[in-house]
Amino acid sequence: MPRHRRYLIALLLLILVSAVIGYLSRSDAPTLAPALPPHSYGKALRQAHEGLPGAARVLYQQLQRDDLPPIRRAALYAELANYPSPKALELAKLDLQHGDPLVRRAAIASIRRLLPAAQRSLVLGPLLDDDEQSVRFAAVDALLGLDPDAIGLYFGPLQHTLEQYQQALEAQPDDPAAQVHLARLYLHEDDYPQAEAALQRSLQQAPDDLDALATQVRVLEQQGQHDASRQVLAKALALRPDSAFLQHQLGLWLTRHAQAEYALLAFSRAVELEPENTDYRYELAVTLHQLEQVEAAQKQLETVLARQPANRKARVLLIQYWKETGQLQNVQVLLAELERQNPDDPFLQQGL
Structure with missing residues (x-):
């Protein structure tokens, strides 16, 4: 047999073997949809933040991914409240069950802005029994200020978790921000002596803390001490x-x-x-x-x-x-x- 024919036959056999190996090694699993390109998260976040056309669509797409790290997923919720819809609410509700507390807290904050007060407790009330303390406290922050009728069946759990929240903040007397937050919780309950005590602890640590001064104004106002509240503001403004x-x-x-x-x-x-x-x-x-x-x-x-x-x-x-x-x-x-x-x-x- 001429040499060139032998070469041709060998080449055809090589091609045939390669094709058979490729076929046999092919997976029987269904072909997955192509993943979103690596840059799509940053592009979508920027598109939503800047209010560009299609912002809601790409934001929803990102929230439907299951491969995002919690910190990236949580960042999406900072933008979601500007794009309300039944789909947005559905996505946020799903993440109330997310495995990472950071994502659950971000979803709570978003729902707080997406839903009117009258509808909020039905969605966020169950989070008052969350396994993670920080999530329970985030739910308290989102539900404070609602009237008892709006809170409904969750009035008891809210009061119970609110007491836990106050105790946790009381245990941080050297943290000025924690004490300001504690004062606001007491202010919500019209417990003015406790609110004032928390503010004094905060101001001892940080005398120039503006949040503490603003909260002090509200505490005095709600007690009817309007002149005193005005003087607190006037004194602060004279200095700054x-x-x-x-x-x-x-x-x-x-x-x-x-x-x-x-x-x-x-x-x-x-x-x-x-x-x-x-x-x-x-x-x-x-x-x-x-x-x-x-x-x-x-x-x-x-x-x-x-x-x-x-x-x-x-x-x-x-x-x-x-x-x-x-x-x-x-x-x-x-x-x-x-x-x-x-x-x-x-x-x-x-x-x-």
């Missing part, structure tokens, strides 16, 4: 007149005491000192609107959305303000942007 936080707290105090005109000055100063703080700017917009300065209020909310397009609360409020002034073209623009972000947003069902 350029504190945006204190200016904002002054604005809130004035608002609670029906002095919106003066609150406007405080809120404006807070925004001037900290222009990137969209919470301060939102409060300024609400006060401007209350004083019938609607155009100025709209401009503040436009600034918020220019910096945070995903800020649903500001978007919904601006839509309402523009509806009031009959600027329906602007309303349509904002609604169209919202639909591109999250076509299942319940607010879209209201139309114009």
Whole structure:
């Protein structure tokens, strides 16, 4: 047989053997759907944070993954409240059963913002019996402030877990933040002596702690000591007149005491000192609107959305303000942007 034919036959046999080996080694398991590309998590998180089109869809996709580390999964819940829908709530509810407490706490915080108060206890009440203490305490924080009717069957478990929470914080007298939180828990129960004691422990450790000062103002107010509460703020502001936080707290105090005109000055100063703080700017917009300065209020909310397009609360409020002034073209623009972000947003069902 000619040599070239022998080479040709050997080559064909080699190809045939390779094909047979490949066939036999093939798995009978069904082919899995291709995994999301490694960069999709970061891209989705950025898309949601920046309020880009399709943000809700990619955020939901990431929450349906089962291969994310807990810290990455928890980070998604910081964005979810801006993209409410039945699907968003379903995903958050599922993660109330997640194996990692970090994820369960993140889901609780998200549901706290997704659900109105009247519906919250039915979803979060069972977490008051969670095996992990930090999860139980997160559930308490999410349910505090609800009236007994809204808490319903979970009133007893809430009180029991609240007492555990207070005991745990009492055991941390050298932690200023823990003592401020403890004071707020006592304030919720109108237990003013205990709240004041916790604040004193906090201020002994950190005399300039602004959260402690703000809580002290509320404790005095709720006892009817309005002049004393104002003096606490005035003293703090005298020492730190350029504190945006204190200016904002002054604005809130004035608002609670029906002095919106003066609150406007405080809120404006807070925004001037900290222009990137969209919470301060939102409060300024609400006060401007209350004083019938609607155009100025709209401009503040436009600034918020220019910096945070995903800020649903500001978007919904601006839509309402523009509806009031009959600027329906602007309303349509904002609604169209919202639909591109999250076509299942319940607010879209209201139309114009």
